[in-house]
Amino acid sequence: MPSAPKPYHTFVTPTTSFHLATKPSLWLTVDEAAIAYQLPDLNHALSTFFANGDTSFQDSQHAITKLQIWHKLRVQQFSYHNKTLLSPQMLHAIPPSTTNPHSQYDSIIISVQPQSDWPRDGLAGHSVSQLRMIFRLAHSDLFLVYVQHFNIVPQSNLTNVSPATGMHLLRWAVQGNEHVGEVIPLTHIHSPAHLVPNFGQEAHSHLTCLSSYKFSNEFWLDKYWTKEFYYVLSPA
Numbered sequence: 001m002p003s004a005p006k007p008y009h010t011f012v013t014p015t016t017s018f019h020l021a022t023k024p025s026l027w028l029t030v031d032e033a034a035i036a037y038q039l040p041d042l043n044h045a046l047s048t049f050f051a052n053g054d055t056s057f058q059d060s061q062h063a064i065t066k067l068q069i070w071h072k073l074r075v076q077q078f079s080y081h082n083k084t085l086l087s088p089q090m091l092h093a094i095p096p097s098t099t100n101p102h103s104q105y106d107s108i109i110i111s112v113q114p115q116s117d118w119p120r121d122g123l124a125g126h127s128v129s130q131l132r133m134i135f136r137l138a139h140s141d142l143f144l145v146y147v148q149h150f151n152i153v154p155q156s157n158l159t160n161v162s163p164a165t166g167m168h169l170l171r172w173a174v175q176g177n178e179h180v181g182e183v184i185p186l187t188h189i190h191s192p193a194h195l196v197p198n199f200g201q202e203a204h205s206h207l208t209c210l211s212s213y214k215f216s217n218e219f220w221l222d223k224y225w226t227k228e229f230y231y232v233l234s235p236a
Helices: 031-036 041-050 055-063 227-233
Strands: 010-012 016-019 026-028 068-070 072-077 089-094 106-110 126-137 143-153 168-172 180-184 189-193 195-197 218-221
Touching: 010 055, 016 189, 026 031, 031 041, 031 068, 041 143, 041 180, 072 126, 072 189, 126 189, 168 189, 189 227
Parallel strands: none
Antiparallel strands: 010 016, 016 072, 026 068, 068 126, 072 089, 106 126, 106 189, 126 143, 143 168, 143 180, 168 218, 195 218
16 A cells, blocks of 8 residues: 555565554653663664664664654464464563563564575574564664574584473573673564573572563573474474
8 A cells, every 4th residue: 555654564574574553652762761671782782773774874863862662563474384374473572560570571583684594494594582672763664673682502412402302592692791682673573482491400589470581591492382483493
């Protein structure tokens, strides 16, 4: 529909379709968003994104006053084998609140480009991250996300998967005492992901269903989450 108002809130890449509500959940300045979402490096992450982006975004950096922020993003994908449409799934990026002091941030599979070989190549060329904020810059048609990354922990069998479970073990990527994060285009998301905390010998005493990300440092990438996810992460 050429007459539809821009930016479009429903759009697709070769792997994934996206849908956002017409109205954002929040309007915040960058500094307000950094406080609300507990992202002290948000300003730096935006500056890095602008520095690596095209000239139009570099020129508009200093004109940013507020961000439009969404709490939810709906995504839909094809099935692995026959390319039929799967049921849509909701991704959340909801900051801490009085009802949920530990927030609600979902895990995702991303790549450095919107075009990728997902799902055929599995994690090759992709990485696992946590979705921390969904937003749009003022006067821009580009939707962005702030993500924090996980690293894959090498396993003794040289295949990066546990010989017992067949799953990848992930650990928060950190620099100093801070999680490593960055701003990327929303279209670099390729799939939801499901993580299970690795409790080790003893689970954290404050661990609840709402605080598993907060009080865990290692996670299993659950390839048994869905049939389609199992096909992607299992050897042919």
